[in-house]
Amino acid sequence: MKYDTMLCGLIRKNRLAEDIFDFTVEAGKLAEAACPGQFAHIYVPGKTLRRPISICEIDRDHKTLRFVFQVRGEGTRLLSQAEPGDRLDILAPLGRGFDLGGTGRKAVFVGGGIGVPPLLEAAKPFGENAAVLAGFRSGNAVILKEDFERAGNRVMIATDDGSSGHHGLVTDLLAGLACDVIFACGPTPMLKAVCRAAKERGVPCQVSLEQRMACGVGACLGCAVRLRRETGEEYYGHVCKDGPVFDAAQVVWED
Amino acid sequence: MKYDTMLCGLIRKNRLAEDIFDFTVEAGKLAEAACPGQFAHIYVPGKTLRRPISICEIDRDHKTLRFVFQVRGEGTRLLSQAEPGDRLDILAPLGRGFDLGGTGRKAVFVGGGIGVPPLLEAAKPFGENAAVLAGFRSGNAVILKEDFERAGNRVMIATDDGSSGHHGLVTDLLAGLACDVIFACGPTPMLKAVCRAAKERGVPCQVSLEQRMACGVGACLGCAVRLRRETGEEYYGHVCKDGPVFDAAQVVWED
Amino acid sequence: MADLQVNIAGVPLKNPLIAASGTFGFGREYSEFYPLSTLGGISCKGITLRERPGNPPPRIAETPSGMLNAVGLQNPGVDHFIERDLPWLKTQGTVIIANIAGNTPEDYCKMAEKLSGTDVDMVELNISCPNVKQGGVQFGTSCAGVESITAAVRRFCKKPLMVKLSPNVSDIGEIAAAAEAAGADAISMINTLTGMRIDINTRRPVLRNNTGGLSGPALLPVAVRMVWQASRRVKIPIVGMGGISQWQDAVELLLAGASALQIGTAFFTDPYAPVKIRDGLQQYLDRNGVASVAELTGAIRPW
Amino acid sequence: MADLQVNIAGVPLKNPLIAASGTFGFGREYSEFYPLSTLGGISCKGITLRERPGNPPPRIAETPSGMLNAVGLQNPGVDHFIERDLPWLKTQGTVIIANIAGNTPEDYCKMAEKLSGTDVDMVELNISCPNVKQGGVQFGTSCAGVESITAAVRRFCKKPLMVKLSPNVSDIGEIAAAAEAAGADAISMINTLTGMRIDINTRRPVLRNNTGGLSGPALLPVAVRMVWQASRRVKIPIVGMGGISQWQDAVELLLAGASALQIGTAFFTDPYAPVKIRDGLQQYLDRNGVASVAELTGAIRPW
């Protein structure tokens, strides 16, 4: 099985911040097949389109998947109303996740806001070789810090208002941090800055991108992203099938 | 206040038969204003149109309204999923209910299936002067018998399959039953038969009709019903405003 | 507080929210919920020269995020409107728009003439009603039709004249331009899109008229597109409608090019919809530091 | 068990459910869920003479009970299709339909010619794609356009030729008749209706293409109406689509006059939709003692 739909029982629900929810679902074979950085396409009753949400944690033993999502519009608002015992119609695991490579390397994970959760499962195997730079609006929006720490990762926080950690951009924290590889997820301006930094240092960098999706599996060609081949030629790839994780060197930033 | 919308807490929910639900809601001023035979227009989340449901019982002391409805399609199915504690968006009381007149008269109430509930509040004040003829598919579809009896009404049941009461049409039970006035609600063929019987006997008859509705208040002219003026002239009246209860002599049966 | 006032063809409205024709009758039923002065205006139920009985029932069907209607212009006729409904409506403190429909150009012209002698604030030419056999939509689906009927009525109409467009066309911009060229003072759009539902048990169309007009949220993306296309072709103000059910939808239609809005089907879902939309709009403007709702009109930034 | 087989222009389908063009790619992604032989047929992603990059993102927006797309015919070109996709598709045990779109009549004719030399089962002429600047929908919104392009392609097409109609027209019956007159073997309808959404924060259209095509349940009543209107004008079979998401919708379109169906947007909501619709249809037929699904075609009883 590559991917499939399944009615997944919601077994744990937490609220991590004002508008951020944390769901753990029983996902059977979907959990077994999942890799860090992949995503799920979640049906929201009454909506025509599913909502793509990254896999935050995979528990192969208990066959569960964890999702952390922010309420941004009607779909995520409805999703946040699900209660333990309810069943979610989930299509997963989708896309290409992070290519972790050797976890003995020094890795830096850069996440901005709701871009932080997709990094957790990828950072865990790096243990103390991973530095996790996580940026948030303010101290009360900080999420998942303990989760990364529990995996042995070193976490550095930045907030826009200085109410927790570094007062400024999360990318400021990159300065002077030695690393062999960078993994990033977050808003486009942050990703652009991370890619620039990676390029300057000559370290490989993988970024997880977002795009509006219909099918989620590569059939509709809806979730286009501008990419560059090694030849320099540009074309439209698709976030759901070629990504959501891309080699930073491939991505052509549009605006 | 004539009518208004209100978020009404669902305080009691029962299942009366396989597909028949019994809701009691806290309805405040809507309950105070309600009369027997009027209806409510109930919002169903996700649906553009409200669903018209007759008022089955009015409890002015507790300011509650009772609705008994059958799951017929998507809207009533969704409605049936509401649980005590949920709030229903109800527009009520709507339309013109039964004109009971003197409750010392001998009244016959004829109901077919889900046409039985709208008669309850009207039959109550007649006490033992009311004979309630209620027809159902079969014995396990019989509803509200005890409710009428508690009000002192004499209840006679007819079922299509003979599994309870008279084996045959509910209108068969009219034969030989003396009465001063008839009130009826149910499927069109039953209503036609009742009207015919009433006409033959020369007793006044009021029937509660159904029609697809949009506004529920008389503005959209959606719920047309063909009526006849005393002059014989025909025109389209509206179930939500001129009815749902009509004088049988007024109604022009279309097919 | 941002200014909600708008001006359509010389008629000032206290806010841009107008009740859409046919969904609000002549106002009496909804006046039970709130004073009609809450609304910027009321477009009355479509009236014809003579009383019309309307179509046989069923007249209503539900569709995904929408509904069909085939009321068929049931109405008491223009004289009754002028004598019985208009005087009361004019005491309600809101702008009153007479929506007229005819079988022939002469019908339209006669009604426009009659209404010109009243204190109705505006005339809305309904050339797009899909639910009547004669007239109605047939005028509304070709440029020549729109132009000739608009020009004809224009000669008889002393009131600001608003032409209501049908979405059942290939090129709405062209149709809008034809209305403007023929002398319309404003355009209102869109009327309903023709649709159908079939009862799979009886194999009968749900509507006795077989087809009906689609309205409600399902229509919103079509309305936004058409208002945008029309607004790029005409200078006269556009009153936008079609599927508005929340304030965000109202903002979309304004950005697309509408100067005022009509709300129809949303009344059926929630009689208080226009009040909620007005308040939501007010807050949106205030939150974004927009001084006047008029600034939103056409403020879309197309790619 | 009722017979689900249908025959469209000489091509037998094991059941009437065809994957709609553009929603199913070239089948590989959905073959992860079930064998493609589950489907009656597959209408492939619209192909053009040469490779097309498609439109810039965003290409997708949601609407009430529907969605907009402006993919812009991203595809690898007809030669790639014939060499790389078709051979695999032909081993899947289902009918393969090539959906072609062009900038010029010559493009269409060249593709039809190339495809005539392959073992594709049918050619679907997409003259109704609203998301590309040139060609596409411009052929599809006038009778003359439909007639000329159909007649031109007909001369080069040795395969059964199905013409796919746009709903962005006033009189679909007339358009359908034009396609039939020009030699179409079948009609498929409806393509998407042009719509638009605006992001009220950025004031930008959600789609980079500004407008896009509306599909999904919102469209169903329009599709039912148009299939019915077209079916009264033509004798050739109609493949109906537009908003089918459950078996009841499928029955409606069949009753309205469709001989087979395409399912598009429903795949996005539920990849298993066509399987559920097929099973629901089967049960409906059995429950009602209908021997063959073909008996439903046009079995509506209009008022």
Ligand SMILES: Cc1cc2nc3c(=O)[nH]c(=O)nc-3n(C[C@H](O)[C@H](O)[C@H](O)COP(=O)(O)OP(=O)(O)OC[C@H]3O[C@@H](n4cnc5c(N)ncnc54)[C@H](O)[C@@H]3O)c2cc1C
């Ligand atoms: C691969 C991928 C992984 C994601 N992972 C997460 C995650 O782990 N946690 C999280 O909170 N969010 C995540 N997102 C973003 C999330 O999908 C959107 O916030 C969500 O779809 C918004 O839906 P809505 O109904 O609340 O908003 P609305 O604005 O009402 O949605 C309207 C439409 O736009 C789409 N849409 C809106 N914003 C986005 C967006 N940023 N990306 C893609 N589609 C969008 C919706 O899916 C829907 O189709 C991810 C997106 C992608 C593409």
Ligand SMILES: Cc1cc2nc3c(=O)[nH]c(=O)nc-3n(C[C@H](O)[C@H](O)[C@H](O)COP(=O)(O)OP(=O)(O)OC[C@H]3O[C@@H](n4cnc5c(N)ncnc54)[C@H](O)[C@@H]3O)c2cc1C
């Ligand atoms: C005045 C009045 C009082 C009613 N009282 C009751 C009652 O007390 N108990 C009860 O079970 N039912 C009652 N009904 C019928 C009830 O309104 C319908 O069964 C219900 O609307 C069906 O909705 P649905 O979504 O389940 O069905 P669907 O078929 O999915 O509904 C589709 C559309 O058709 C309308 N519709 C379908 N059937 C009817 C119908 N019979 N009458 C009116 N509209 C219909 C729906 O409201 C909706 O707009 C009453 C109807 C009216 C007009």
Ligand SMILES: Cc1cc2nc3c(=O)[nH]c(=O)nc-3n(C[C@H](O)[C@H](O)[C@H](O)COP(=O)(O)O)c2cc1C
């Ligand atoms: C029940 C009903 C009756 C209508 N009657 C008329 C009418 O008489 N004249 C008219 O111009 N439009 C009429 N319309 C169309 C509406 O005015 C409006 O154009 C359409 O419903 C789209 O807006 P909405 O989606 O907000 O309802 C009617 C619509 C409905 C739903």
Ligand SMILES: Cc1cc2nc3c(=O)[nH]c(=O)nc-3n(C[C@H](O)[C@H](O)[C@H](O)COP(=O)(O)O)c2cc1C
């Ligand atoms: C993402 C997407 C891409 C589409 N691409 C094509 C296409 O390439 N060729 C075509 O003829 N129709 C295309 N269509 C239209 C569909 O084939 C179909 O006509 C339409 O979506 C209505 O059906 P539905 O509501 O079941 O989706 C596309 C539709 C969608 C949603």
Ligand code: FES
């Ligand atoms: S969402 Fe369909 S191709 Fe990515």
Ligand code: FES
């Ligand atoms: S439902 Fe609107 S008039 Fe009765």
